[in-house]
Structure formats: structure tokens, C-alpha cells
Amino acid sequence: MFPEFHSDNLLQKESTILKKMESNKEFIQSLLKKSPISFQNFLKPYQRIQTELGDLVTEVSHINSVKNNDESQTIYSRLLPKLSEYFTDLGQNEEIYAALLNIQKNDQSLNEEQSKVLENEIRDFQLSGVGLNPSTKEELKNIRIQLSDLTNQFSQNVLNATNAFALFLNEEDVKGIPESDKVSAKQEDGTYKFTLHFPSYIAYMTYGENRKIRKELYDAYCTRAPENGALIEKILNLRDKEAKLLGFETYAHLSLATKVANTPEEVITFLDHLAEKAKPIAEKEYAEIKTFAKKMGETQIEPWDLTYYAEKLKKESFSYDEEIYRPFLEKETVIQGTFQFLEQLLGVRFQEVKTNVWEPSVLCYDLVVEGETRSRLYLDLEVRSEKKGGAWMHNWKPHFQDESGKTELPIAFVVASFPKATATQPSLLRPSDVVTLFHELGHALHHLLSKVNEAFVSGVNGVEWDAVEFPSQFLENFVYEPKVLQLFAKHYQTKEPIPNSYIETMVKAKNFMSAMGVVRQIEFAKFDMLVHKEKPTEAKVQEILNQVRKEIAVLVPPSYNKFQNSFTHIFAGGYAAGYYSYKWAELLSANAFYSFVDKGVFDLEHASHFRKTVLEKGGSANAMNLFRDFYGKDPDIQALLRLNGIAA
Template structure:
């Protein structure tokens, strides 16, 4: 087929998709989806779940898969041509989904469906659909409905531009350092920087704001002036504080307009603010409950955070000669203190975590605990470094996933899981469709034929994203909209991802996933014991940092006037929560893509909320661990069936209680993070 985006015979043809395919494919698929919408909303079309799904859901799924492929490539292989094609089609796609969600004829058809005629999965999906119609403006009429649609389209444009500015501002920065300036920076980071400069035909070492480069420089570079240079560039990205030409990526106006539109949207729907809208489909009952949860946790964590800062100040003064540390000194001080206190460094640990060995170890724990097999598979990919795998149980295909690990230009930062397609007993063919996921990270790549080395934080990130992937791929739900992560409350969706992180601290797991890059030896037990001793190093500070983001996010969407600058609110939150104040020029909100371009608006608290669930869930494994230190297969089976396989087919609290036998408790989280008395 000449247009790769219109080929649904197999997995997306990522190796053949061209920017020129986007417009024609979107036009054709929108025409098809619109025709399906007209068919099912005709007066004589039956108000039956499967009848509607057979026509409308099949057509919209094709649109979703094709547009999902374009969006994915826009995130991992951005080019000027693809970006232009994506932005040209974005308004049409947004308009369709907005109109579909607010179509009063379709809403009436769904309301006419008899829930008694549906199975339990369909009933849950039907319940969610009715709720989502209301939140999508289906009950609005006249000018209010038109305005609601305009808001959705404009928000999509603004979020995309926000994301582009954050990416471009990150990619635009480069500093070519000398060898002398890089004193203290790990050898592999220096090698990668040298190779990057050489590839451009330039002298020196190319330093960027991508995490695999930025973070090690901040932690290890002995030159404070170098740390300051990178820090200033990093915290002023996409803001009016950026130096020189980089100001053109300023996100200030976008932030203000996004917030104004969200407030207007909420008021059109009859809510006081966007925070109230956000919690409707979540576990939390109200913004007030979220704010109370965050402030309670902040109160409990504060004494530990204050001690963390006091320790650093004393160490900086006594050992490093820094009487008045600056913002760019803290990561360096923290790393030096960690090395002094626990007699090891992240750099020492990193030598044992080669990417292939880590992956093999991750697969081993997944295969053992969840009784599956992971095998290499083949599919078209968008970059040579992308791998493709299949998951099987008893020889039968359960799911598949793409794994894209290295950071590179044109790939947005961070790590994420996204769905390619969902498990679904298809109404058009009667056949079971298996789920497929994208698992994306941004790790340093290997240099000079050596395997990539991961920090322990990288390992945790990999396990985290696989937790999301397993939630998507191991589901046994056959109804598309509540299959896998579909229909799972947003503040519970991080449970499986954060749950998996715990295994990164288990000796019987780690010893199988380490091999020194030079000697091949496993991680020494003595070094692991030091890592465990340091596990909760600065846990108080880290907890308050997350609460700072979450509280700022919720107050921004409840109490803040969108006409005002957001920085005074952030300062107020920091005065209440933070134990370290960044400089006045710092502009954290301007790259806060989670809430301005990533679906976490008035929902960033979900990370801490779900940590309570995941810590308590993992406690069940701690309580049933075998004498040999291995996790209980029986507990793994119960977790798989109650949490992973159930997906969104029932409320998350019901799934949790089925697994744990009770509601979650905060104690496990505080204990895991060393903050319990």
C-alpha cells in the first residue's frame, strides 16, 4: 500500500511512514470515521453496544492507530517535515474527537443502551462512556457547545507548541568544554561528549541539557563555573530568562492561555475550576482531599528533609569549603556527601549495569513472577536501536512491545509507555486482538563498541515503564475501553509502575542483572549493601520536591487566577513546602510538560497517591518472601490476576482490596522511604 498509515494488515509500518502520508491518511480516516458516526446515530440504528462498536469503534480505532503512529514519531524522531505535517493535521483530528465526545445523538444512543444486556466489562465501559460524554460537553448546547469545541482545539495546539518549545530549547543548547573544565566528570560521559563534538567537526567536548549529560556534570564536575553555566541554561529553558536567542522558545504566554482555557472549560461544564473537573474520573473525591493528602505527607516528611539540608550544609562547609552553597552546588554536594557517608559513588555502581544485562535481569523477574516468556520478535521500527519483543504464556501470544532506550536529537526527554493497540475481542471479526506497547527511555548510548551503562536511577526508570507496559499487556479484559490501562483512574495508573521499582532494591534480583563492563563480574554484595544503606538518602527532600510540584499543580488549577503570573504562586508553595529555594531566575513551570502537555493537569499528585498503593502492594511480597529470598510466585499470581489482568474493568480500589484484603495504608510508604518512627 503506497500510504503506510492506511495499512492495517499488520503492525504500523514505522520504517515506511513519510510526512507526506500524514495529510492524505488523516483525511481518508476522518471521512471513514465521520461516515461511521452518521451511521450509528441514525434514528433507526439499534441502541446496542456491539452494534455500535462494530461500526464506530472499528473506524475510530483505525484513526487512533494511524494518528498514534504519527504522534509517536513526532516524539521519538522529530523532523521539521514531520512536525509540519503533524501540526497541519492536529486541528482536524482534535476537532473530530471533540465533536465525537460531545455528540448529543451518540450520547442519546448510549443512554438508551440497556445496561442489563451487557456483561460486567461492558457495563463498566458504558458507565465510563456516559461520564465522559458529560465531561466532553455532550450536555452543552448552542454557543456554549461551540465554544467548548474551540477550547479543545486551541488547547491541543498550545500543548503541542509547549512541548515543541521545551524540546527545541533543550536541543538548542550546546557548550563545547575543554578537558580541564571536565575534571571530575565520569569517563564515559566525557567520551560521549567528545564523540558528539567530533561528529559535528568541532573541538572540545559537547555538553547538552539532555539528562545523560546534564545530570552527571551537575553531580561530578569540580568546576563550579561549569555547573553554573549548565544549571542556568537548564532551569531557564523555554522562558523569558533564557540567554540570547533562546528566548524565542518562551512558554510564558502559552502557560497563561492554557490555564485560562482550562478554567473556562470547567465553568462551561458547571464546575468552579479545572481541579474539580480533573478529579471526577479519579480515585480522589475532591481537590480538597488531594491538597490535604499532600500537606499531611509534607508535614510528615519535613523533619527528615530539614535534616537532609542541615547535613549537606555542614558537609559543604567542613569538607568542601563551601560556606554559602549556590543552587548549582547542591547536586555536587549531595553526591560528595553520599560518597563520603556510604563509601561509593553512582559512577562506581554504573559500571555493573550494562544495558543488555539489566534487560535480561528485568525479563527474568517478569518471567518468573508473572509466569510468562519474553522472546525477541520482529516488526518495522523507526530507528536501528529500537528492539521488538513478544510476551507469551503457555506458548500463546499475550502482548508485544517496542523498546527504545537511547537518548538522541529529535527525541523528547523523559521516559514513557504508550499503547500502539489494545487487547480487544473485535466486534467486526470476533477475533481476539492482542495488545502492543511502546516503552521509551532516554539513556546514554554505548560508546566505542561498549554496551551502554545505566545508572541505578536509569534501572529504576526502566522497571517503572515496564510496570506500565505489563499493566497494558497482561490484561485479560476483552472490552477495549477498560482493557489494560484503559479506564483505570489516573491516580491509580502509577501503581503497577511504581510497584516494579521495588525489585531494583532486591539482592536476589539485582545479582542476576549486573556484569561489570570490563571484568564481567556481578555487583559485589558489599557494594549492594552500601546502596541499600544509601537507598533513602535525602528521601525527605525528594518527597518534598514531588509534593512541591503536585501542590503547585493543584493550586494552579483551583485557586490561581489565570490572568496572573504563575511564579508568585510557585514561590508561595515553595515557602510552605520546600527546604531549599532555587534562585529567582529559575523557571520550572516552563518545561513542566506533565501538566501543560502530558495529561497530568491537576493530576500530578497521582505519583505520590499511587506510591501509597504500590508500597502497600509490595509489602504483600515482603510478607511472603521465601527462605531463599525469592518472591512468592503465589503472591505474584494473585497480584497479576487482581491488578494487572483486571485493568480498568472495575474501580481501582476494588482491585486493590481484592489483592490486599483491605484499603491501602500510608505506613508502608513511610517505612519504605525511611520516614517512619
């Protein structure tokens, strides 16, 4: 029923991928000769061959991530440019585009899933510049080359500026810094090195007692890469040109073409409404920090004092230390308890299977729903030296039906870097590790429970950028529910359940000063959307940021703070006119989450409805429409405020 995963024969896998690319090209040429051309005789087999290629590439990229070595790096690096060339040529293929338009015009037999595949494909071909005249196409190509260069330069300037700065401090200057951070900072000559790299920077800003040094670090951090001001102007100008060549009013409109939100105005209204609710509470939080700082002898609080006094206030308000939770969160018990929770929540049963794995500690499960085996999940959760850090869900195969009517079942990997068990102690997790596990399992369930028959919109495929985090954020919220923690939070030696007071402290710590965090995210998101709605000059970019800060920030930074010059998310990453996505997906997840909590968490009828309207539908329809099918109405901002502990 499921293919086995083999981690050997990388050279053979590379050869298979290269042959597959060539055979795909030939096969597409034969498909283009079909007459009359239809979804069934063109797009069905087209999806299958591209999915087969994707599955083969996933095997190599997965091995490169979990069993990384010189061979995997070399082979993966060799494949990347060839794959890039293959997909670029495909995206510019006028014949395929003409075939898609032909199907759209003449094939009347399409169901909703097939219409979505066709709509997405035509849109993506148009966004790659197909259908434009040769000179416009050439201009678009040049703009994209320039943008690639400028955004890379932007990122490199931030990195260079970050690397160029260091403070060497003596023992007296590192008072208050936790031991683990001091160990990281300690130099051979006995001094302590603090830099603008985030773990180092935030450690001093949070715990460093020397105010003068905090200011020095803050000033250096917020004035990095001043040369990026001119690059921002160029980037925004080129993005505006790119949008107009493709027929969009602004770059913000172009960015939203592949997202749930319809217009920049809709996003700005959402952000303003959220700010209106969160800012008064953020102001109260700020006043609380100021009062606390005054009590400690600081009459005038500045931006470089904020994190420091917030941390002191948090410690005084309630003692929260992740370490005390670890004995109650033994990895094996957590996994089994999580499966028990998911069975109670969604009616999904995990059945362990013995199969070929790339590492002895990897576990494999079949997902069974209502007596039917639906998909397969691999869990690779322990840290290893040859494994990349962090956590992710990687989909290997989607659920789909090929042109002959044969159904393929989905497979996914969930990978994390949890502590390894030792000879004397099992793997003990932190609460943040459990949040990570739930988050990635949310992504996995979105992929694995799909019943969509078209590969390109099945599971996480084809899901809009601003909604892809919805199921993962939804699931991670349950970590803070007492009913859920009680299923698996038991002391690994005594088997005593976690005390309720620990759970209460954990929830309070999660929402400590959260309104200030929310308004900060809104500030970034609104600035991002506004600068992409026009093509401002460097000076105008600053004016827009000043205006947004005036409206939203509770502590307005000094005028020399040029935060925008290091905002790599939007000027060198994938978040241009999309930074709002974090809060947008959280809005959906908060409403869905509370719909369960308000029914007492476990309600199989409600769960079945959620599974069928959201998880099983993947990317087969607009995510907001799927949400409405589940929820019966638009999401309410009140749930998002409640989730952040700031509901009025």
C-alpha cells in the first residue's frame, strides 16, 4: 500500500531524477498533441508526472536534511540548478499555457477541485510572464534578475553590518546574564563577546544590568546597514514596475494574487481593527513596566530598557522556568499522550508499523480514520549531528487519483531536534518543544487527512501563503489546555501528574505583555503593506514608518532608529506585502480553537465537521471559504484577542 523509504543509493536517485526531467519533457510534448485537449487527457497526467518528479526530489532533499554528509550535499547542490532550469522553462512554456486556456474555454466537465487546479496553473503561468509580448517578457526577466541581485545585496549588507560589530566586556559588565549565555560569550582571554547576532543581542538586552552597554547595543542594532536605505527605494521601484507589467495596480495587489486576502485595503482594515483593540491594553502593559522600573529607581524608561524591565517584572509576577517542566514531559509519554489526544480530538488513530527507516530512532505510523488506513507518518524527533537543526514537516507524497483512477495515499515526515536520551535519563522536553511537536503535527494532519483527488491542490499543496499556518497554529494552542496536558504531563519517575499551578503559570507566562507584542507585529505588517502600495523614495519610506509608529507604537523609538534597513523579511525574503500573514492565519486558528474549547475540547461531531471542511480539503478551495464552511461565518477578531490574553 505504501512504498518503503530508502536512504541509500543517492547517486542512483540523482540519475533517476535527471532521467525523469527528460522523460517528463518528452511526455508533455506528446500530451500537447491530444485533440481535443481536456483536463482528463492533459492536466491529469501532467499533475502525475510532476508529482512523481517532486516525490523523487523530496527523497534526496530529505536525506540531505536528516543524514547530511558530503555526498548528500554534493548531489543536492548539483541537482538544484538543473531543477531550477527545468521549472523556469516550464513556467515560460507558451504551448502549455495555450493548452490550459483551451481547457478553461472548452472543457465543461470540471469539478471544483479541477477548476481550482486550472485556475492556479493559469495564474502561476501569468505571474511568470507567459502571454506577454517578447520585449515585455525580456523587461520582466531583467527586473527579476535585478531584484534578485538587490535583495541578495540587502541581506548581505545586514549580515556584514551584524558581523562587523562586537563588544568585549569584563566580568563586572555581564552581571545578571544567565550562565549559559555567559558560556557562549566567553573568550579565551576571559572577556565576554556580545554581538548583534540575535541570541547574543537579546541575551544582553534582556538580562544585562549595565544600561550604558544596553544603549550602545541598541544604537548599533537599529542603525545597521544605512546603505540599505537607497536599496529599499530601488527594490520598491522595481517591484512596482514588475506589478504593472503583469497588469496589477501595485506590488501589494500582485502579492495578494496568491493569498486569501483580496485587497491591500482589506488587510489594512484588519490590522487597524486589531490595533484599535490591542493598543489600549498595550498602553496599560507599558504603564505597568514604567511603574515597576520607577520602583527600581529608573525614572525615564527608554527603548533599550524595555526588554530588561519586562523580564524583571515577569520574574517578580510569577516564577516561570521551562526547566522545572521537563521531568513531566518525557518524550515517549508525550508522543503516546499526543496520539491519545488526537484520537479523542479528531478521531484519528495512529498505528505503529515496522518499515525501512533512515535511522533506528525514527518511528513510523499509519493513520486510521473510521477503520480506514488513510496515510503514513514518519517521526524523526531526536537531535543528531548529521541532521539540520530546527523542526519541520516535509510532505513526501500527496493524496490523489491518477488518470487511470488509481488512488495514491499521502506520506509525510515530521522532523525535530529534541534532546537525546542518555544512559541515565530519558529525553525530557520543554513546554516549547511540545508546542513545536503539536505545530508540526498540525501541518502533517493537514497533508495526511486530505481526500482531494487532484495532486496540485491536495494536502498542503496549493494552500495560500496567509492560511498555510492555520491548522498548525490551531493544534499548537491545545498545549496550554489543562485537559490536554493532563493526558501526558506526568513525572517520568513518580508518574505524578503535572500540578495545576504549573499549568496556570505556563498560560500566564505565554500571555505576559502580549498586547505589546501584538502591536509591534501590526506596526511591521502595516508598514510593509503601505510601502508596497506605492513606490516611495527613501525619505518617504521613513515618513510612512514614522506615521505608522505614531498611530500604533506605545513606545515610539528615537528618530535615528532605521529599523527598515534591516527588515530582511520583506526586502530580502518571501514576506513582501505579506508580513500580515502571521496574524491572518492566527485569526483563523484562534476562532477554530475556541470553537472546540467552548464545546469542552472533545466533541467528535464538531471534530468530524472540522476534518471534512478544512483538513480533508487541502488547497482545493479558497482557505477563507473553507473556514466559513466550517465556522458558518467570518472569523471574529475577539477570538484572536482572547488567545493573546488581551480580550477586553
